[in-house]
Every structure is written in structure tokens, then in C-alpha cells.
Amino acid sequence: MNPLKISISGVRGIVGATFTPELVVNFAQAFGTYLDSGQILVCRDTRPSGSMVRSAVISGLISTGCKVIDLGICPTPSMQLLLTAMGASGGIAISGGHNPEGWNALKFVRDDGIYLNALQAGELLDVFHQSEFTKMPWNKLHKVQERNDAIDLHLARVKKSLQIEVIRQRRFVVAVDCCNGACSRMTPRFLEELDCKVVSINDSPSERFPHDPNPTPTNMQQLRAMVKASGADVGFAHDADGERLGIVTEQGVPLSEEYTLAVLTVIQLSQKPGVVVTNLSTTQAIDDLATRYGGSVIRTPIGQAYVAEAVKETRAVVGGEGSGGVILPDIQFSHDSLAAIGRVLEFLAVRQNTISDLAAAVPRFYMVKRNLGFSPSTIYAVIQDLRASIESEAQTATLDFSDGIKLSWPDGWVHVRDSNTESMIRIIAESKEPSRAESLADWAQTRVRIASVRMAER
Amino acid sequence: MKPIRTLKISISGIRGVIGDSLLPPLLTRFAESFGTYLNSGEIVIGRDTRTSGEMVKHAVFAGLMSSGCQVIDLDICPVPTVQHMVRELGARGGIAITASHNPVEWNALKLIRSDGCFLNSYQAEELLSVYHQGDYKKVRELEIREVRKNEQGIPSHLKRILESYGPVKWNGRNFKVAIDCCNGAGSLMTPRLLERLGCEVVAINTTPNGIFPHPPEPVPQNLTDLCRLVKESGADVGFAQDADADRLAIVSEEGMPAGEENTLALAVKFVLSQERGTVVTNLSTTQAIDDIAQAFGCRVIRTKIGEVNVTETMKKENALIGGEGNGGVIFPRINFARDSMVGIALVLHYMARCGVSISSLINELPKYYFVKQTVPYPSFRVRSLLKQLQETYSGERLDQTEGLKILRPDAWAHIRSSNTEPIVRIVVEARHEDLARAWAAEIVSRMEKL
Numbered sequence: 051m052n053p054l055k056i057s058i059s060g061v062r063g064i065v066g067a068t069f070t071p072e073l074v075v076n077f078a079q080a081f082g083t084y085l086d087s088g089q090i091l092v093c094r095d096t097r098p099s100g101s102m103v104r105s106a107v108i109s110g111l112i113s114t115g116c117k118v119i120d121l122g123i124c125p126t127p128s129m130q131l132l133l134t135a136m137g138a139s140g141g142i143a144i145s146g147g148h149n150p151e152g153w154n155a156l157k158f159v160r161d162d163g164i165y166l167n168a169l170q171a172g173e174l175l176d177v178f179h180q181s182e183f184t185k186m187p188w189n190k191l192h193k194v195q196e197r198n199d200a201i202d203l204h205l206a207r208v209k210k211s212l213q214i215e216v217i218r219q220r221r222f223v224v225a226v227d228c229c230n231g232a233c234s235r236m237t238p239r240f241l242e243e244l245d246c247k248v249v250s251i252n253d254s255p256s257e258r259f260p261h262d263p264n265p266t267p268t269n270m271q272q273l274r275a276m277v278k279a280s281g282a283d284v285g286f287a288h289d290a291d292g293e294r295l296g297i298v299t300e301q302g303v304p305l306s307e308e309y310t311l312a313v314l315t316v317i318q319l320s321q322k323p324g325v326v327v328t329n330l331s332t333t334q335a336i337d338d339l340a341t342r343y344g345g346s347v348i349r350t351p352i353g354q355a356y357v358a359e360a361v362k363e364t365r366a367v368v369g370g371e372g373s374g375g376v377i378l379p380d381i382q383f384s385h386d387s388l389a390a391i392g393r394v395l396e397f398l399a400v401r402q403n404t405i406s407d408l409a410a411a412v413p414r415f416y417m418v419k420r421n422l423g424f425s426p427s428t429i430y431a432v433i434q435d436l437r438a439s440i441e442s443e444a445q446t447a448t449l450d451f452s453d454g455i456k457l458s459w460p461d462g463w464v465h466v467r468d469s470n471t472e473s474m475i476r477i478i479a480e481s482k483e484p485s486r487a488e489s490l491a492d493w494a495q496t497r498v499r500i501a502s503v504r505m506a507e508r
Numbered sequence: 509m510k511p512i513r514t515l516k517i518s519i520s521g522i523r524g525v526i527g528d529s530l531l532p533p534l535l536t537r538f539a540e541s542f543g544t545y546l547n548s549g550e551i552v553i554g555r556d557t558r559t560s561g562e563m564v565k566h567a568v569f570a571g572l573m574s575s576g577c578q579v580i581d582l583d584i585c586p587v588p589t590v591q592h593m594v595r596e597l598g599a600r601g602g603i604a605i606t607a608s609h610n611p612v613e614w615n616a617l618k619l620i621r622s623d624g625c626f627l628n629s630y631q632a633e634e635l636l637s638v639y640h641q642g643d644y645k646k647v648r649e650l651e652i653r654e655v656r657k658n659e660q661g662i663p664s665h666l667k668r669i670l671e672s673y674g675p676v677k678w679n680g681r682n683f684k685v686a687i688d689c690c691n692g693a694g695s696l697m698t699p700r701l702l703e704r705l706g707c708e709v710v711a712i713n714t715t716p717n718g719i720f721p722h723p724p725e726p727v728p729q730n731l732t733d734l735c736r737l738v739k740e741s742g743a744d745v746g747f748a749q750d751a752d753a754d755r756l757a758i759v760s761e762e763g764m765p766a767g768e769e770n771t772l773a774l775a776v777k778f779v780l781s782q783e784r785g786t787v788v789t790n791l792s793t794t795q796a797i798d799d800i801a802q803a804f805g806c807r808v809i810r811t812k813i814g815e816v817n818v819t820e821t822m823k824k825e826n827a828l829i830g831g832e833g834n835g836g837v838i839f840p841r842i843n844f845a846r847d848s849m850v851g852i853a854l855v856l857h858y859m860a861r862c863g864v865s866i867s868s869l870i871n872e873l874p875k876y877y878f879v880k881q882t883v884p885y886p887s888f889r890v891r892s893l894l895k896q897l898q899e900t901y902s903g904e905r906l907d908q909t910e911g912l913k914i915l916r917p918d919a920w921a922h923i924r925s926s927n928t929e930p931i932v933r934i935v936v937e938a939r940h941e942d943l944a945r946a947w948a949a950e951i952v953s954r955m956e957k958l
Contacts, residue, residue, distance in 0.1 A: 066648035071540065071570035075532045099573075101654045106570035109532040112563035152649045187527035188613045191559050258650070 053426065053473040056175065058168045058353040062146065062155035062471055065099040069154055071106040077156055078110025080178035081142065087115035087184065088139030091132060091159075093124040093200070095145040095232040095290040096255040099154045103144045107156070108194055111142075115186035118194045123255055125232040125292030127386040128204040130163040134382065135203060137161070145232070145291035148264035148373065149471065164362070164383050165355040201236045208392045209243065211380055213400065217392075218245040220399040225249040225282040225298070227273040229265075230257045231290035233387070240388060244395065249280040263289045265296025265374050267304035278302040283398070284405045286391050293354075294374035295387035297394070299406040308333040311370035312412040313405075314378070314390055317397045319343035324367035327360040329353070330456050331465045331478045332372035338413045351453030353470055358383045372417075416484040418491040420477040421469070422498060428505055429468050429475060435501040436466060464490040466498060514614075516929075517639070519632035520814070523607060523616030526560040530615055532567040539571025541639035542603065542619060548576035548645070549600025552620070554590035554661065555583065556606040556693040556752040557718035560615045564605045568617065569655055572603075576647035582661035584716055586693045586753035588847035589665045591624040595844070596664055598622075606693070606752035609725035612718070623823075624844045626816040662697045665849070666704060672842055673853035675706035676860040678744060683707040683856060686743035686759070688734040689714045690724045692751035694848065701849050705856060710741040724750045726757035726835055728765035739763035745859065745866045749848045754815075755835035756848035758855060760867040768835040769794040773873050775837045775851055776829055778858035780804040785828025788821045790814070791913050792922045792935045793833030796874040812910040813924065815846055877941040879948040883955060885932040890925040893932070896958055897923060897951070921947055 054068035055061070061077055063069030082090065090111050094100035100123070111118050119138065121129055126143040133141045141159035149155065158166045158174060166174060177183075224246045228234040234253040241248045251272060252260045261269045265287040277285040277298045285298030297305045297313065305313070312335045315326050323344040328336050329352045340347045348364060350356035354375060361369035362383050369377035375385035378393060398405060424432060437455050447457035454467025462481030469476050475498055479490035515529035516522070522538050524530030543551070551572050555561040561584070572579050577600075582593060587604040594602040602620035610616070619627045619635065627635060638644070676683065685707045689695040695714040702709045712733055713721050722730045726748040738746040738759050746759030758766040758774070766774075773796045776787055780800065787801050787808045801808045809825055811817040815836065822830045822840060831837045836846030843850055859866055885893065894912050907913040911924025919938035926933055934951055938944035 065652065066574075066646045070646065071536045071574045072533050075536050075567065075570065079532065097649060098652045098654065099649050102570050102573035102652050105566040105573065105655070106532075106536060109536070109563050109566035109570065112566070113527075113532050154649075183531075185527045185531065188558065188560050188615075191526070191563055194562055 055471055055473060057470040058166070058171050058355055059470040060155050060157035060165070062149065062153060064152055065154050071102060074103050074106035074156065075110040076181070077178060078107040078142065079114050079183035080174055081140065081158055082111045082114030082116045083184045084174050084177045085116070085139045087186075088117070089119060089136065090116045091119045091121060091129050091136070091138055091141035093121040093126060093129040093141070093143055096123055096230055096234070097146060097151070097154055097290065100144050103154055103156070107142055107144060112191055112194070113186060114184040115190050115192070117192040120194050120196050121200045122196065122198065123232055124200050125204070125236060125388070126157065127292050127382065127384050127388065128200040128236070130159055130384045131204050131207060131382050132197075132200040133159060133161070134163040143291060147291050148289040148294055150262045151259050162383065164358040167355040167359060168353070204388060205236065205240055205243065208240070208381060208389050211389070212392045212396045214244065217395050217399045222246040222284070222395060222398070223249065223280060223282040224395070225251070225273060225276045225280055225285035227251050227270070227276070227285070227287040228253045229259055229261065229263045229288055229290060230254050231259070231263060231288055231292070233288040233292045236292070237286070237288065237388060237391065240391070246395075249276055249282055251276055259290070265289055265294050266307050270296050270298055270304040274298050274302050274304050284394065288387055289374070292387050293385040295376065295390050296374055297405065299409055300404055301406050303406065305409055306417065307374040308335070308372040308417055309409060309412055310374045310390065311372060311376055312336060312339065313408055314368055314370065314376045314393060315339050316408060316411050317393055318368040319345045322367055325364045327357050327364065327366045327369035329357060329371050330450060330453055331467070331476070333415050333417060334463065334480055335413045335415050352467060354385055415480050415482055416487045417478065417480045418487045420491055420495060422475045422477065422495065424473060424475055424502070426473045428502065429473065431505050432475065432498060432501045433466065433468055435504060436497055439501065440497075462486045462490050464494045466494050517636065519629045519636070521617045521619050521632075523610070523614060525613050526615055527613070530564070532563065535564055535567035535617070536571040537644070538617060538639060539568040539603070540575050540644040541635060542601070543572045543575025543577045544645040545635045545638045546577070546600045548647070550578045550580055550597065552580045552582060552590055552594045552597060552599045552602035554585040554587070554602070554604055556587075557584055557691060557695065557716040558607065558612065558615055558751065559718045561605055561718065564615050568603055568605065573652050573655070574647070575645040576651050576653070578653040579655045580658050581655050582658055584693055584696060585661045586665075586697055586849065587618065588754055588843050588845040588849065589661045589697065591620055591845035592665045592668060592843050593658070593661050594620050594622065595624040604752065608752050609750040609755065611723060612720045625819045628816045628820060662700070666697065666701055669701065669842055669849055669853050670704055673857050675704070676856050677706065678860050679863050683745070684710065684741065684743045685856070686710045686734060686738045686741055686746040687714070688712050688731070688737070688746070688748040689753070690720055690722065690749060690751055691715050691717055692720070692724060692749060692753060694749040694753035697753065697849060698747070698749065698852070701852065705853065707856070710737060710743055712737055720751065726750050726755055727768060731757060731759060731765050734759050735763040735765065745855070747852050753848045754846040756837065756851040757835050758866065760870060761865055762867050764867070766870045767878070769796070769833040769878060770870060770873055771835045771851055772831040772833060772837055773797060773800060774858060774869060775831065775839070775854045776800055777873070778854055778861070779829045779839065780806055783828065786825050788818050788825060788827045788830035790818055790832050791907065791910055794876055794878065795920060795937055796876055799874040810907070810909065819844055876937050876939065877944045879936045879944045881934045881948055881952065882926070882931045883934065883952060884930065885925070885955070887925065887930050890932060893955060893958055894923065897954065900954060919943055919947060921951060923951060
């Protein structure tokens, strides 16, 4: 089974199998129809298929009367920032994000720079399924306009929010791994402008991904070696389009991706107590930090749009997801790894601190993440069956069904849900005790198996 | 729901109206089927100036890339430039995005094979089978090739022409040439060609924006602006091109259109006066070609209508020159394609060689009168129509290579169904205008009775 995933996180699939140019053209037409034409920004990450997908997107958008602004290879957050600055109608980011090589995706951005939410994604899907797209005649077609200043704008905007001189005085040594992705032409330049000594690896956009672009400890081994070898003060790892961020300490320890938001939560709350928004699957450490600094936490279903909308609505000081995506609302309501890097360096410079000290401020939890592959036709039924059986049982846990099934006990929690980006069920369990986390995950995995067997017998 | 009547997917490629029938998913699938048919490889893409060109181009790119092709993008350039570059680069094939002489709201794909010629009818049928089967080659991530831009198309094409036909003088001075490029693809090449030939250029409609100031077919009724320009500027000759610069029309220094049939006649006469060889043209082209060839002791071979039918026969027969009566000159030594720029170079060199005005060269051509008529006719009745006409004229000399051609000593008539529309085309040519008109009227009235 070659997966295709259409969800709140966009349209995702495997190039050469399910992610076909016809599908992309049709979605671009649907999006142009849905937005009633207007100015649409298009950017892509460095995947070779990006050029194919870009052409399909541009063609579909032009035919519906959109004025396409083509940013070429450019980080998604840079596009989102330019989009709001221009007052454009929407955007399409062509990027598989953290997905491995072979995947690509369309991510649909609305006029406030936030991705379509679940309701809007549903409306777009209705337009797509209906297949009655706007067809503009020859004299209502607009020329594509190419722009290459999105990164400039992004750098200027982030720098303006920082105490640049304080950072410059520290003369940080910073190691960075751009995974040969869209940040390759941005982050090393940013760091140089902050007078850092930059140890940059994998910053050739024309090369293949050297490793999976998801900035997890497993994928930060090369960065870790560079940090140690160069004696860097900190190491940063990007995904393919600049949304997710991974951090390596000056001692060469790759922090779990859950720590990225936690570290930024410490930074933001210690300066200004307020609301932190994150999703159901993100570490309990966020709640503990909020308690420590006198803030509060709002939990949303999984998906950047949910978090971003809640950040906007509640005027939160920070938001994000345990995947390494951080929203700093004074820059924009989107995951922005560049803004997060700037904020970390500023904090280290102002507080005369090290990144491992900062990480030490985050309460230690042990998290288990497991992915169980399922065919798309059974996932929903399995989760429903599991939910029904859990609801019918006497539970000591607090239940949350806002996205899949989350059971929380005082000493740990486990979350079972449908992935937005792949055809699988994700199990996430967390506790201060590793054995407890593992046993929660084991328990959930067994329950999922039982539910799936029951489904198969039906 | 109103049925769509503008889309035509046939052996001539795919053509339709923007905002109505020619939509991106269809174009993408068609490009995928072409990439599948050619089994990947380098594909050269060019387009005319139509406003829809960018949309069509990207849909085509996506389909070709998905099937593993290396796209070489020439962007806006004449169709003969695309054909030239396919051969020059040794590419696997090409696609020209142009609806040629069709009105501005149309666009189309013309499919080119590795020798620079268009697909013939068998190859087009094979491609259509792939298209309809719907199972296209799809390559994985790392086999997708980024589009390669190539800006050498027009310079390389110019160089090729100028190698054979360089700067010219006419009676010791430079030519003064008026041109009308119809804001089409010729806008980017024809002024440069004329300058390199040493001509003084007066130009109209050379803004390559795809907004056509008049219908792009270079027939006399569309040339009034150029005729006026020639007279007012005192130019020695005027040239008009269609949107993709494959067809050429000539206007005399007196401001009179020469008639598109005479473009080929002039080119053939010049080339045969230099050297002898076989001439190939289609069934509907003027008898003047035969008269000229006969005078030089050369052979004429007639083919079905369609550029590829002429070019394939030219290859087979190792012909010296050929073309079509609609203003399409094919001179294989320079390009295996209808090429208006080659036509311009040949006509100017002909004038220079003879040292006389273009109107006297036109006047020296055999005189024929041409009547072209189209009659709407349901496709399913065309065969029986042709059969009955064949019986009617059974006592005469007939050629049934395509449709029905009736040959008389002083006239001929050609009746055939269109490849692109549900119409029957009638072409009659005779020594005298009255005779041509009368015969055409006779055929039409017979059709109406049937």
C-alpha cells in the first residue's frame, strides 16, 4: 500500500506512487477556487520532486485566475511571514517537512499565515471532490511573479525582535545542520550576521538529504559530532522546510525534540508569565514549567493550525508541538525555527547561560513514541473500537477524546491517535519513570492489537 | 450542462479553448502520456506568446517530470526554433505550446519527435493509446529532473540560417523591410534576423505579449496594417508571421499581399534556380509549384495535408525543398520544419540575386486563382459524400491520396474533411477566376443535393 494522506496537515504522499501531478494540479485548482482567485504565494523545500510539484501547483493556480508569487526554494515560515506582510490571499508550501526522502506534500496557508484549520481543510476537500473548479478565460490569466526577498524579510523581522548587540558580544560558536533543506541559504547567514562563528553542515540545497529530516536525536548524530569537534556553544538542526528545530547542547547531548518547545517555554515564561499552547501529545514538562513560572497551559488536538489559532486567540506567549515546532507570536503565528534559534541565543547571551543549564531547568520525563502501521481503511475503525471499549470500562484515568484517546494518571499518560501525516496509529506515553512509560505504551499497544483483531474478525 | 465542443484530441495533438476545455489536469495527463511514450529522455519545450502559455507550460512540465523526462525550457520562441533545437541537442522529443494561427483564446500542444518532425499519424495513434490507457510511467523522488532553462534556442537557430544566407544588399544598398509579427513568437527573432541580414527594419506588433492586434493567420484580410506600413515607409518588401512563426506571408513594395500560396512558389523558384532537386508539397498547394519545377526539369511529389506528411516524404525522397501553400516553407538544409525565418532569408536573397522588385518577382510567377471554401458537414456523412463525388467525376483524372482531388488541364479541385473540425474543405484552383468560382459553386451545390 502506497500511502496518501489528506488531512489538516495538507496533502501528503509518495512521489512516483500516490502523489501524482494530476492530484497536485487538482488540489491547486481546488485551492484557487476555494480562495476565489487572488494573490497566492508558492514556496518549496529542496526535494527534487519540488520542481515537478511546483509546476503542477502553478498551472492549477493560474487556471483559476490566481496571481502566483513564486518564491522558489524558501523556508515555509519565510513564506508565511511574507504572505501576511503582502496581504496576499493565501499560500501553498510544497514540502514533506520532516517526512523522509520520497515524500512530498502540499500545505495550505490562509491569509493570516496560519494553515487551514480542520473545518477549512474540510471545505477545501469538498471543493476538490466536487471537481467544479473556476476556469478563467485567456484574458484573466496572470503572469507568475518571481520573488526572492522572503528570506531577507524573515531575517530582518527576526533580528529586529532580538537584542542583537548582546548576542554579537558573546561571539557564539554555533553548529547548524540544515539537512540540505530550505534553510541552507538562511540560517548560516543569520548566524554570521549575529557575529557567531558558524560551523555549518549539510547546507547544499542541491544535494540529497544526508539523513531523515526529522530533527530527533537519532538524526542529530552528525551534528552532535560537529558540536563536540568544534567546541560549539550549541547545535541546531532543521527539518527540510524550517518548521521543526532540534537542539544539541555544548556537551554534545542531542535533546529530545520534546525539549525544543520546553526550552522556549522556559525562555518566554521567565520573561513574561502567560499562556502556553501545545497539543495533547506534548510532554507534561510544559505543565510543570507553567506551574513553576505562574503561567497556564492550553492543550489542543494535534496539528499546527489548532495550536496556532489557540495562540492567536488566547494571546499566548509561546506555542508549539512536541515535534520541535515552536510558535513565537511576536514574530508570527506559525512554527518558525529561525525565530526560535534567535530567541535561544539571545537568552543565553543575556543570562550568561549555557544551553545545558537551560535544558536542566526542564523537568525530566521519559517519553515513549511508537508507530503502528495500518491500512487507511482500518485506522478510524480501530480507534473507534478502542475508544468504545475504554469508555465501557471503569477507569482510574482522566479521559480526553478531543483527538484520539488520551488517558492521564497522576504519574503518567498515554495517547493513542491517528497520524495526520502518515497511515499509522501513534502511541505516545510519558512518565517520570521509564518503566511506567514503557508499560503504559505496552498496555496501549496491546489494546490496539486487540481492537484490530476484533475488527478483522467482524 | 452545456457540452464542451472546443476540445480536440486527435492525431494533430491536443487543442482547446482556455477557460473552457483546455485545462491543466488534461494537459498534465497528456504530457505524462508523451513522457511515457518516449520513455523519458530530454524533451525540448517552447511556446508562443499567448497569455495562457505559462499555465500550459507548467502543466506540461509537471507531467513530463513525473514521467522522468529532463525538460529543456526554451520558453517563448518560434515553433521552428523548437524543432531545430530538438535536433541540435539530440533530444528525445519536443513539445511546442501554440495554437499557431488559431484565435487568441485557443492553445494547443504540437508533439515533436527526435528528428524535429511532428509525430506522424501512426505515432500519434500510439500516443493516444497510451493517453487513453491512463497507466503512465511514474518515477520516484530521486529520478525527477529539475527543469533546465536554455536561452540558446533563438541564437542557435539564427546562426544556422545565417551560415547559409548571410547579409545581403539590393542594388548596392541595404534592404528596407517591414514586418508584422502579430505580437507572436517571431517578435523575439525576426527583427534580429533582419538586422543580421543587414536590413533596415520597420516593425509593427513585435511586443511578445500574446495580445494579437488582428487574427494571427497571415491571410490578406489580416495584413491591412502591414500593407499600409510598407507603403508609408517605402519598404522594399513586407513580411507577416502567425503567432508561432511557422507561416509566412509577403507584401509587395506596392502594398499588395502576394497571397500565401506564393510564399512557397517564390522560395521554390529561387532554390531551384540555384540547384536542381525534388520538390514536395501537399495536395492542396498551388499548381504553380509544378509549373516552376517543370521549367527546371524537377519533380514534384504531392502528399496528404499536414506538415509531417510533407517532411517525411521529403526525407524519403531526399527532397531539396518543400512546404505547404499556407505560407510554410521547408528547406531541410537549414531546418526540417515550416520556417518563416528561412522563408524570409530565401526571399531576400532571391531579390538580391535578381536585383528586381518583389512585385516583379511575384508577377513572373505562374498566375492561378484560388478559391477556398469550408462547408459544415456531419463527419459521419463525409465518406459517402466523397464516394458520390468520385462517381460524379469518374471520367476525369482523380487523386485519392486524401479526400478527392480532380485534376483538369487548366484547373484542379480538392475536397477533403478537416482534421480539426466537422467541416469539409473545398479548394479549387484555375487559370481564371471565373472558372475557379464556377467549379467551387458546382461542388457546393452537389454537396447540398446529396
